[in-house]
Amino acid sequence: MSHETHESHGAPPTSSTTPRKGEVKVKVVTRAGSFSQQLYVPAIAEGLGVTFRHFMKNFAGNVANFVAGGKENKLRKSATDIQTIEYPEEKKPYPERHRGLHRLMLREDGQVRCVACMMCPTVCPAHCITIVPEEAPDGRIEKRPKIFEIDELRCVVCGLCAEACPCDAIRMDTLDHAKPTYRRVDAILDKEELMSRGTTSIATQGGVGAMWREKVKGEQQTPSDANVVPAGAPHGTVGPQDPLSALRKS
Amino acid sequence: MSYGSVGFAVVAAIAKIVFMILGFLMPLASILTWMERRQSAMMQDRLGPNRANIPIGPLNIKLAGITHFMADAVKFLFKEDYVPGKAHKFLFMWAPIMAMAPALIVSAIIPFGPSLCWGHLTEIAANGVCEQPVPMQIARLDVGMLFYFAISSLAVYGATLAGWASHNKWSMMGGLRASSQMMSYEVTMGMAVLGSFLVFGTLEPGAIVSKQEVFFDWSNLSHSWGIFSQPLGFILFLTAAIAETKRTPFDIPEGEPEIIGYFVEYSGLRFGMFFLGEFLEIVVSSGIMISLFFGGWHWGSSVDGFLASHLPNIFFVTAMFTLWTVKVVLFCMFQLLIRWSLPRFRSDQLMQLGWQRLLPISIANVVITALLVLWGQAN
Numbered sequence: 001m002s003h004e005t006h007e008s009h010g011a012p013p014t015s016s017t018t019p020r021k022g023e024v025k026v027k028v029v030t031r032a033g034s035f036s037q038q039l040y041v042p043a044i045a046e047g048l049g050v051t052f053r054h055f056m057k058n059f060a061g062n063v064a065n066f067v068a069g070g071k072e073n074k075l076r077k078s079a080t081d082i083q084t085i086e087y088p089e090e091k092k093p094y095p096e097r098h099r100g101l102h103r104l105m106l107r108e109d110g111q112v113r114c115v116a117c118m119m120c121p122t123v124c125p126a127h128c129i130t131i132v133p134e135e136a137p138d139g140r141i142e143k144r145p146k147i148f149e150i151d152e153l154r155c156v157v158c159g160l161c162a163e164a165c166p167c168d169a170i171r172m173d174t175l176d177h178a179k180p181t182y183r184r185v186d187a188i189l190d191k192e193e194l195m196s197r198g199t200t201s202i203a204t205q206g207g208v209g210a211m212w213r214e215k216v217k218g219e220q221q222t223p224s225d226a227n228v229v230p231a232g233a234p235h236g237t238v239g240p241q242d243p244l245s246a247l248r249k250s
Numbered sequence: 251m252s253y254g255s256v257g258f259a260v261v262a263a264i265a266k267i268v269f270m271i272l273g274f275l276m277p278l279a280s281i282l283t284w285m286e287r288r289q290s291a292m293m294q295d296r297l298g299p300n301r302a303n304i305p306i307g308p309l310n311i312k313l314a315g316i317t318h319f320m321a322d323a324v325k326f327l328f329k330e331d332y333v334p335g336k337a338h339k340f341l342f343m344w345a346p347i348m349a350m351a352p353a354l355i356v357s358a359i360i361p362f363g364p365s366l367c368w369g370h371l372t373e374i375a376a377n378g379v380c381e382q383p384v385p386m387q388i389a390r391l392d393v394g395m396l397f398y399f400a401i402s403s404l405a406v407y408g409a410t411l412a413g414w415a416s417h418n419k420w421s422m423m424g425g426l427r428a429s430s431q432m433m434s435y436e437v438t439m440g441m442a443v444l445g446s447f448l449v450f451g452t453l454e455p456g457a458i459v460s461k462q463e464v465f466f467d468w469s470n471l472s473h474s475w476g477i478f479s480q481p482l483g484f485i486l487f488l489t490a491a492i493a494e495t496k497r498t499p500f501d502i503p504e505g506e507p508e509i510i511g512y513f514v515e516y517s518g519l520r521f522g523m524f525f526l527g528e529f530l531e532i533v534v535s536s537g538i539m540i541s542l543f544f545g546g547w548h549w550g551s552s553v554d555g556f557l558a559s560h561l562p563n564i565f566f567v568t569a570m571f572t573l574w575t576v577k578v579v580l581f582c583m584f585q586l587l588i589r590w591s592l593p594r595f596r597s598d599q600l601m602q603l604g605w606q607r608l609l610p611i612s613i614a615n616v617v618i619t620a621l622l623v624l625w626g627q628a629n
Contacts, residue, residue, distance in 0.1 A: 041485060044592065051293045051591040058292040066314070084297035 058082055099159045099172040101179075102150050102189070103197035112195055113169035116143040120161035120170055128154035129161060148191040152178035168203040253368050253382045266388045267358075274575070275357055279529040280319040282582055286529075288315065289583060290590040322522075329518035334417055337515065341415035346513075346520045349408025350527035353534045356401045358388040360537040361456040363547050363571040364558075371564040386547075386567060387456045394454035395447070398538060399440055402494065405531070406432040409496070409503060412524070413512035424511025427597065428496060428503035434604040435493035435500075441612035442486035445619035446542050449479045455538070459546030463554065476543040482615045484543045486608055491535040492588060493604070495528060499592040500600060536581035540574070544581075547574035 036042045061080030068075050073090075076082060085092050094100065105113045116133035134146035155178070162172045174197055181187045252258065284299060291298025300315035311317070333342055363386035367375055370382070391397050406429050413425015449472050450458045464474045471479040493500040504511040513524045540546060547570045548554055558566050595603065 044588075047591050048587055052587060054295060055289060055293045055587070058295060062292070062297075081295040082292075082297055083295060086297070 054081065094175045096175075098175055099157050099162075101152070101172070101174045101176045101197070102155075102161070102194055103171055103174050104148065104191065104194040105169050105171060105201040106195065106198045108200055108202065111138075112144060112148070112191065112198075113167055113201060114145050114148060115141055115167055115169070116145045117166060119164040119166060123160045123164040125158060125160065126154045126156045128152075128156075145191060148194060149188050150194065151188045153184060153187045168201045262384055263388060266386070270357055270360075270362070270388055271354060274362070275354065275530060275533055276526075278533050278575075278579070278582070279526055280323070281316065282529040282532060282586075283322060283525065284316060284318045285583070286586050286589070287318075289586050293587070293590050326519045326522035331518045331520065332515075334515050336417040338415040338417070341411050342515075343520075345408050345412035345415055346516065346523035346527070347408075348411060349405060350523045350530060352401045352405040352408075353527055353530035356398045357530075357534050357537065359391060359394055359397055359455050360534065361385070361387040361459045361541060361546050362537070362574055363567050364554075366567050367563045372562045374561065375558060375563050375566070380563075385456060386571065390454065390456050392454055394452070394456075394458075395443055395538075395542075396453060398455075399436065402531075402534075403432070403436050405494070405527075408524075408527070409512050412516065416512075416515035418515050420509070421512050421514045424503055424505075424509070424514065428512055431496070431500065431503055431600060431604075432494055434601060435490040435608075438486055438604060438608040438612050439490035439494065441609065441616060442483045442490060443542060444612075444616045445480045445483040446476055448616070448619050448623050449476070455541040455546070459541050459548065462545040462548055463551050465545070465548075465550035475545040475548075480543065480615075480619070482611065483619075484539070486612045486615065487539060487542070489608060491539065492585065493600075495531040495535060495585075497528065497532075497585075498589045499595050501594055502597050502600060505594075532582055532585050533578065536578050536585065540577050540581060544577060547571065547577075549573055 058080040061076055061078075061082070064079055065073055065075035073086075107113055114131075115136075116131055118131060118133075121127070121129040121131055128151040130147060130149040130151075131145050132147035133143040136142060136144040157172070159172055161170050178187065288298035288300070298315070299318045300312075302315050302318040302321045303310050303312040304317055304320075305311075333339060365380050365383035365385045367373075367380040368382040368384050370380075389397075409428035409432070410425045413421045413423070413428065416422070446458070447453055450461050451472075452458055452461075458476070461473055462475050464470060466474045466478050477484050496503045502511075504513075513521060516524060549570075553573075554570070557569055561569060
């Protein structure tokens with residue numbers, strides 16, 4: 001035995017230990033183990049104890065949950081170790097910065113914010129956005145989309161459209177995903193569908209000029225925080241740390 | 251048809267067979283298929299299958315998912331019954347039956363309750379004396395446990411034939427693994443219960459059960475539960491029985507997660523029969539172990555005596571059957587616990603354990619038990 005263990009410690013092989021042709025070199029590992037471990041039975045009993053404790057805790061918690069009426073499975077979550085999320089009823093919320101189903105934001109008067117500038121269909125790598133512009137009745141804005149369609153089956157959820165949008169019209173922050181449909185055509189969302197998820201955005205529209213950084217710097221009360229945008233904030237967040245908020249006041 | 255006539259015996263036997271198979275073994279084995287998944291899930295901090303339900307109008311019968319076994323049965327029924335082109339058709343068809351039938355046959359010798367006192371069903375048995383007894387055991391054979399070994403060793407044909415008839419080298423190797431394992435552990439299994447035979451002085455499970463009327467009495471071990479006189483015999487028998495059912499830690503014939511084994515070519519209801527046969531073997535081996543080591547339907551002399559002296563005979567038998575069922579279910583759950591706690595033995599470790607450890611220990615157990623029984627008789 002000492003011969004093999006010596007070999008297994010990686011000593012340089014001598015001519016006597018190199019296997020001859022046709023022989024298989026076998027590494028013998030001696031296993032440490034007390035008598036009670038070699039008996040198996042005490043070790044098995046210990047292992048059964050571990051699994052049985054898990055079973056009893058989860059089983060008792062589940063029964064208590066059932067007896068309590070199973071309201072939102074509160075007891076199951078507090079009294080057991082079960083991590084299962086029962087999908088259709090319970091959903092694991094998406095993270096805040098999740099890019100999901102698109103929506104079109106609205107003006108304060110409920111009209112669509114999109115000015116049909118064609119930035120998003122241009123940048124879209126999947127060509128899933130279709131915009132047909134028309135003249136806007138409101139004189140302040142040149143164009144608005146007559147048709148705005150997004151094919152959610154083509155969308156690769158890259159988020160470039162929301163990034164390219166200059167007027168906070170298209171967002172992907174619904175924390176939802178494209179719904180399954182029976183027909184492909186149902187996965188193409190039209191303007192009304194996209195606007196139905198939209199909320200009012202009061203982000204300044206139309207640009208504030210190339211010198212906006214200087215303007216902000218001059219008017220901000222706490223200049224050190226001026227350019228800090230919160231990490232989790234969706235595109236075009238309106239808030240105290242928004243660098244554009246100073247401009248908006250004027 | 252009076253008590254004692256041949257017609258009465260035949261009708262009673264048929265009634266007991268129908269009750270045992272359709273009323274006990276099949277439902278329990280089917281539910282075990284669900285219970286195993288649910289229990290293993292709870293052991294692993296999961297939830298397990300809990301969604302199957304029976305919607306009847308506004309009612310939605312869910313029962314924690316217990317109806318999953320019905321869904322499984324329906325699924326098996328509607329799957330294609332695929333037979334490989336070069337398979338031996340006849341043996342391929344018969345192998346699942348050969349695997350399942352022995353478990354059903356050996357259930358004949360399991361005593362599942364005290365005797366019914368025919369003619370005094372609604373009366374409380376006076377002093378425990380039972381006139382015109384109808385034993386709650388399908389067949390009271392003097393060879394008893396030998397019958398069990400003879401029939402349960404036939405189950406190896408199911409596995410081997412399935413492996414051979416499939417015309418698939420992997421399933422053939424699985425069948426070979428199954429046959430070598432089952433034959434090896436049958437030796438230990440037989441040796442393990444020899445000690446019990448010496449203690450109780452009989453091979454017949456019904457007689458063995460009726461002897462274990464006291465839970466534990468140090469001065470009267472041959473009348474207390476078998477586990478106290480034969481603790482080693484119980485561990486050996488349990489190990490061998492798990493090896494016989496081909497479940498983890500002895501599941502190298504199947505190797506469900508990766509190599510499948512002898513039933514790799516089976517689908518649909520025929521696979522379902524292998525699957526159900528495995529769980530039938532669990533129930534039956536639990537019944538045998540309870541009969542030999544855990545007092546059968548006895549729950550200690552005080553419980554038995556109290557129930558017998560307060561309940562009419564028919565209710566007494568029903569109550570004892572229910573309590574016996576509780577025992578069997580607990581024992582099945584214990585077997586499931588073992589299956590989901592231990593890792594698999596390697597093939598050579600399995601043979602080493604069987605022949606070099608368990609067999610010598612079981613022989614030593616027989617010798618020591620014999621000496622102790624002799625010593626007890628001398629005093």
